[in-house]
Amino acid sequence: MTPDQAISNPPAAAPPEPEPLLLRAAKGEQVDHPPVWFMRQAGRSLPEYRELRAGTRMLEACRTPDLVTEITLQPVRRHGVDAAILFSDIVVPLVAAGLDIEIVPGTGPVVASPISDAADVSKIRGLDPADIEDIAVAVRQLVAELGDVPLIGFAGAPYTLASYLIEGGPSKDHARTKALMHSRPDVWHALLGKLALISAVFVRVQVDAGASAIQLFDSWAGGLSAADYAEFVLPHSQGVFAALGPAAVPAIHFGVGTGELLDLMRRAGANVVGVDWRIPLDVAAERIGGRTPVQGNLDPALLLADWPVVEAAVRRIVAEGRRAPGHIFNLGHGVLPETDPGVLTRVVELVHSL
């Protein structure tokens, strides 16, 4: 590990540091400028990531503490972001719980035996913290390395996990998922109940190992109507957040295309609601009741435009965020692999200068 000022501990004699910017913004405290990090900041946009991952399968990388640590630190060193997020994949806890899933490059997760009935659900066992001791090790290493830069824990929400297990892999329309949800609500709720517990154990282990915040990704929830979300998804996402307990770390909740669901996602138990680029942050903040901080929301596609376009969008988003009761600057979805990492660094510098 290269020593780096951005991630070293303060000298012992220094006065007590204020809480990191990310945590203050997540609590809605006044801050000079928003903290900034990027979904998928660790990943294919970075040449040092592509080099390190060469020859290692995704799931193997996610289960090797030294690799997880190094990959998670790379964007912190390079961009000076205000938070690290644990490098992982949403299927990691499912695989750790014994499900047969592979991540196929260019395709995504492929499930050997998709779930279609009660018998399939009954075979899913729970996740024991001992199954993911490697994740706890990675988190402890990271917390030691990161110093005062907070680490955000990572997990997939029950709905998005279920969609992979039922479809057998990525899907455009989630037709089998929705058919099962509506035709067999008993099977559906049994499945999501189990997945909520698996997610809860996965985040709990990260928090116990020292993560300062968590983000629950419900990436595909935006494909549901609000009525379906409220009936079939919300209770299970609530279960994940509730399992963190009242004195736990700040929890961020994010999905794509969730304009109609934002307030329900807040009600799931989020302290911060992630917003994609389709809705201005001040409008989103209003829509969730005007008292909850928001995270977002630069369209990742815009990072491929010329710098003046990026700069104007960043300034607009920071201004819109100032009208919200707390703002963590981020993209509206993950960094695209073809993004020039130099642009990400410039975005961090710009946000910090505003």
Added chain:
Amino acid sequence: MTPDQAISNPPAAAPPEPEPLLLRAAKGEQVDHPPVWFMRQAGRSLPEYRELRAGTRMLEACRTPDLVTEITLQPVRRHGVDAAILFSDIVVPLVAAGLDIEIVPGTGPVVASPISDAADVSKIRGLDPADIEDIAVAVRQLVAELGDVPLIGFAGAPYTLASYLIEGGPSKDHARTKALMHSRPDVWHALLGKLALISAVFVRVQVDAGASAIQLFDSWAGGLSAADYAEFVLPHSQGVFAALGPAAVPAIHFGVGTGELLDLMRRAGANVVGVDWRIPLDVAAERIGGRTPVQGNLDPALLLADWPVVEAAVRRIVAEGRRAPGHIFNLGHGVLPETDPGVLTRVVELVHSL
């Protein structure tokens, strides 16, 4: 062509028929039950379609008037829907205007030379009605065969057409499209202006040949923020509708995930706004000002659920539609290929019985 009651002309001695249900609903007139048709009702869900298409490439099928006629009629005969929609593809007018595009099964449109600069745009020539005489022939044949069942003309909107030309094919994030839009607005507006004229000629030919209504598909517009839509897309979609003229046929405008854009899509010049399943129809009607009929919005994935689930959803949607100032029953996106066509027929019967 098999003769069929559903598509035969009324006997000469019959009293004058009232206007077809679809047109009355599109004008916001009181009707006993909503008219019903399905996006992609002609297509892979029908065994008779798969049989007829076997061995014929998609673009060849779209340019062969007898095939277009027969494929367009198939769902009218089978389901008794209240409208036919011209079987075509949004890239048909682009190919007719000389662009080198192939539709690759399992992939979608593939563009030989994607558009990236002003020189590429300058090479795009206009569409001459003579280039699509085969489309006019198909429409005239269809109008003769359909009798009092109205034919809806079909075209892609400038933004969605542009996204294929710039990306070179289907895309998840439309990053190149958005980068060009923002970085080179001059090139962007030149391109969309040309595409609007091509779309306008394509629908004009269909209306002149006897189509009773048109639907403009802006399938991917839902990936844009309202601000970007208003600046970069709206003026060009307005151009397409304006080219139809004030006394033209009813125009339906549809995109997926357009909750934030519905009112802008109405302002583009639509007489009826298509709504996907994410938003109840009465909420959508309110959002577009309470005076414009809506079309939709059964989640096509739900057609794979058990019949009681489908029935409950259809009844709910018809009830929500009664609170809108006009309702055309449809899906919230196209029929999925794996849909049981028998379920579609039952949906038509159910809507007609309500």
